[in-house]
Amino acid sequence: xxxxxxxxxxxxxxxxxxxxxxxxxxxxxxxxxxxxxxxxxxxxxxxxxxxxxxxxxxxxxxxxxx
Numbered sequence: 001x002x003x004x005x006x007x008x009x010x011x012x013x014x015x016x017x018x019x020x021x022x023x024x025x026x027x028x029x030x031x032x033x034x035x036x037x038x039x040x041x042x043x044x045x046x047x048x049x050x051x052x053x054x055x056x057x058x059x060x061x062x063x064x065x066x
Contacts, residue, residue, distance in 0.1 A: 044050035
């Protein structure tokens with residue numbers, strides 16, 4: 001028979017595992033999106049059609065210096 005302490009531990013462990021699975025799924029999805037984005041940029045560079053957004057790049061550099 002499971003006492004209340006063991007029961008709460010099992011429930012807690014189950015909830016923690018569910019959160020871990022959800023985080024892993026979100027991470028996997030984020031990696032897919034990032035890989036797709038990188039692939040598109042790589043293809044544009046290869047074809048010579050990639051254009052650098054100088055204004056956004058300059059803003060990012062300036063923000064990193066502040």
